[in-house]
Amino acid sequence: MRYGLKVAYRHLASNLSQTGLLVIGVAVAVFIFIFMSALIGGLADLMVNRTLGGFAHVTIQAEDRELPVLETGSNAELLVARQKSTRDATGIRDALPLLPVIDQLSGVAVSSPQITGGAVLIRGERVRQVGVTGVQPDRVTAIVAFDRYLQEGSLSLTGDGLLIGATLASDMNLSVGSPVTLRTDQGNTASLRVSGIYSTGVGQLDRASAYVDIRTARSLFDIPNAVSRIELKLTDLYEAEAVAARITATTGLDAEPWTATAQQLYEGLRAQSDTGLILKSFALITIVIGVASSLMLTTYRRRPEIGIMRAMGASQGFILFIFVTQGMIVGLVGGLIGASLGLAVLTPLTPSGEVAAGQLPIDVAQGSFGLAIGLTMVGATLAAILPARAASRIDPVEAIGQ
Amino acid sequence: MTPPDAAPLVELRGLTKTYGEGETATMVLKGLDLTLEKGRMIALLGASGSGKSTLLNILGTLLRPTAGRFTMLGQELFGADDATLTDFRNRHIGFVFQFHNLLPDFSALENVIFPTAVREGVESAQARLRGAELLELVGLADRTHYRATKLSGGQKQRVAVARALMNKPDLILADEPTGNLDSVSAQQVMELIKVVNQREGTTFLISTHDERIAAQCEGRLEIRDGRII
Numbered sequence: 001m002r003y004g005l006k007v008a009y010r011h012l013a014s015n016l017s018q019t020g021l022l023v024i025g026v027a028v029a030v031f032i033f034i035f036m037s038a039l040i041g042g043l044a045d046l047m048v049n050r051t052l053g054g055f056a057h058v059t060i061q062a063e064d065r066e067l068p069v070l071e072t073g074s075n076a077e078l079l080v081a082r083q084k085s086t087r088d089a090t091g092i093r094d095a096l097p098l099l100p101v102i103d104q105l106s107g108v109a110v111s112s113p114q115i116t117g118g119a120v121l122i123r124g125e126r127v128r129q130v131g132v133t134g135v136q137p138d139r140v141t142a143i144v145a146f147d148r149y150l151q152e153g154s155l156s157l158t159g160d161g162l163l164i165g166a167t168l169a170s171d172m173n174l175s176v177g178s179p180v181t182l183r184t185d186q187g188n189t190a191s192l193r194v195s196g197i198y199s200t201g202v203g204q205l206d207r208a209s210a211y212v213d214i215r216t217a218r219s220l221f222d223i224p225n226a227v228s229r230i231e232l233k234l235t236d237l238y239e240a241e242a243v244a245a246r247i248t249a250t251t252g253l254d255a256e257p258w259t260a261t262a263q264q265l266y267e268g269l270r271a272q273s274d275t276g277l278i279l280k281s282f283a284l285i286t287i288v289i290g291v292a293s294s295l296m297l298t299t300y301r302r303r304p305e306i307g308i309m310r311a312m313g314a315s316q317g318f319i320l321f322i323f324v325t326q327g328m329i330v331g332l333v334g335g336l337i338g339a340s341l342g343l344a345v346l347t348p349l350t351p352s353g354e355v356a357a358g359q360l361p362i363d364v365a366q367g368s369f370g371l372a373i374g375l376t377m378v379g380a381t382l383a384a385i386l387p388a389r390a391a392s393r394i395d396p397v398e399a400i401g402q
Numbered sequence: 403m404t405p406p407d408a409a410p411l412v413e414l415r416g417l418t419k420t421y422g423e424g425e426t427a428t429m430v431l432k433g434l435d436l437t438l439e440k441g442r443m444i445a446l447l448g449a450s451g452s453g454k455s456t457l458l459n460i461l462g463t464l465l466r467p468t469a470g471r472f473t474m475l476g477q478e479l480f481g482a483d484d485a486t487l488t489d490f491r492n493r494h495i496g497f498v499f500q501f502h503n504l505l506p507d508f509s510a511l512e513n514v515i516f517p518t519a520v521r522e523g524v525e526s527a528q529a530r531l532r533g534a535e536l537l538e539l540v541g542l543a544d545r546t547h548y549r550a551t552k553l554s555g556g557q558k559q560r561v562a563v564a565r566a567l568m569n570k571p572d573l574i575l576a577d578e579p580t581g582n583l584d585s586v587s588a589q590q591v592m593e594l595i596k597v598v599n600q601r602e603g604t605t606f607l608i609s610t611h612d613e614r615i616a617a618q619c620e621g622r623l624e625i626r627d628g629r630i631i
């Protein structure tokens with residue numbers, strides 16, 4: 001086999017212009033593959049972040065509670081009944097012992113148990129209605145990437161810490177260190193201090209949300225043991241439905257994938273990812289066609305040599321091996337060059353923080369480099385098999401042409 | 403100089419070869435009988451188109467006869483499978499063709515040692531040593547590392563003779579080996595073949611339609627109308 005490798009290499013090296021062109025072609029296709037992966041991946045992240053801000057991939061909530069039926073007599077006036085949430089205000093009671101189980105489930109990256117509720121934020125004369133989310137202080141960034149959005153202060157929530165959005169802060173003239181009061185509908189209050197101010201670009205989060213320590217939220221909303229919901233991030237966004245189903249199956253809890261709540265976004269991302277898949281497939285097909293046609297040419301040009309080798313006692317297997325190996329070498333070298341090119345070009349193109357206007361949302365980390373090289377090698381090898389098989393079956397007498 | 407064991411190297415009995423099928427079928431060899439003794443240097447004569455190449459290719463196991471018996475070194479080769487024939491060819495038969503003899507991307511030495519390397523899977527130091535000796539024998543020691551394409555026609559044929567000798571074959575088939583050469587180069591190649599035949603005792607079967615070539619061989623066969631006469 002070592003000798004077969006030598007012959008294959010010699011064939012490639014002796015026709016540098018043909019080999020070079022072929023390798024460049026393969027490398028370009030690999031680059032396009034990687035570029036598409038990085039762009040579609042980055043674009044998906046951007047759309048997800050822009051549309052939903054920090055959002056959970058799967059949300060575990062308490063079961064729906066039936067709305068009470070409004071009964072009115074024929075002469076009675078209809079009173080407007082406001083139901084803020086159809087969820088059971090007492091939350092998920094039996095969830096806490098299940099948390100380690102959920103964390104261990106395959107596909108789950110991180111979980112964040114939360115207590116949520118409405119409250120008013122008070123500072124002197126100023127009052128604003130806000131949605132309060134109590135999170136574990138060590139999981140502040142689990143769902144929303146506050147570390148990326150922090151403008152001032154820190155993310156420390158322990159004790160009387162409070163995280164608010166920039167719009168809310170400027171509306172109420174708050175800065176880091178400002179003392180504030182939260183008061184709930186139940187009449188509970190908490191005295192807190194602004195520890196950090198973020199700006200996500202998502203209106204609701206920046207204008208009317210406040211994040212506190214989950215222990216603070218427990219006493220504010222009188223929920224001593226349960227949690228309102230558990231939000232999850234997954235390792236793969238597109239696995240949400242499967243993971244949600246698995247959670248429901250293992251724990252009996254009601255788990256909702258993001259796809260159920262953000263149908264349009266989901267469909268948009270799917271279409272985008274399908275488009276990327278088609279373009280990547282074209283890149284692979286280009287590689288296969290390029291390698292196959294180049295090898296067809298090579299085996300045709302080398303017919304007399306193949307005849308000589310067969311006459312000297314080279315087996316059909318040897319002929320097959322040297323030409324399949326040529327396809328494999330071209331795939332490997334082209335793949336490595338294309339991947340290096342991808343890394344060199346896409347790394348500086350990847351925005352370090354927020355994607356600025358006019359910038360491509362490329363994410364080099366999502367370039368699928370290994371997959372690109374692997375598929376290219378497999379594709380190039382498969383492409384080589386047909387011409388190589390034909391070469392191994394050449395009639396030596398005819399090829400030598402005596 | 404016939405070696406002591408007189409068992410024939412090759413025996414053909416009632417051998418036929420038909421090209422094509424149906425209406426276009428042409429029978430080129432028509433029940434040919436032939437016995438080749440070891441160590442001889444035989445000329446195969448015949449008009450152009452008489453079937454010399456056909457016979458050599460059958461003897462070289464590159465072409466399958468249509469019918470008849472074909473034994474070599476006591477082994478029946480008629481109907482043997484491709485792997486058996488390939489291995490037999492590699493060990494027992496050497497070729498010198500008229501055209502397209504060498505692998506163009508390989509050096510003279512690499513060409514010479516190909517038959518051993520392809521069997522062993524590596525170019526061993528031992529094979530290299532023998533290859534260099536053979537190049538010296540054919541007078542091309544100073545061309546060892548030349549690319550095949552950089553050699554003259556006569557030099558190429560001499561490298562081909564060296565390569566044919568590489569695996570110490572029992573039979574070397576040369577199909578018009580000088581047909582493409584000027585008379586000086588042709589004579590050099592013939593001298594070389596004579597030396598090898600005498601020194602190594604290798605059997606040569608040389609097809610030609612050139613009387614001057616045939617005159618230098620120790621025996622002659624002529625093919626006419628599909629048979630040896």
Ligand SMILES: Nc1ncnc2c1ncn2[C@@H]1O[C@H](COP(=O)(O)OP(=O)(O)O)[C@@H](O)[C@H]1O
Nearest residue numbers: 421422430448449450451452453454455456457
């Ligand atoms: N592959 C083939 N198909 C059909 N006819 C062939 C083929 N090869 C040789 N022939 C015919 O067989 C006859 C003998 O050819 P060949 O053995 O090459 O003769 P020579 O070498 O003596 O000139 C010729 O008539 C030739 O046309």
Ligand SMILES: [Mg+2]
Nearest residue numbers: 402454455456
């Ligand atoms: Mg001929």
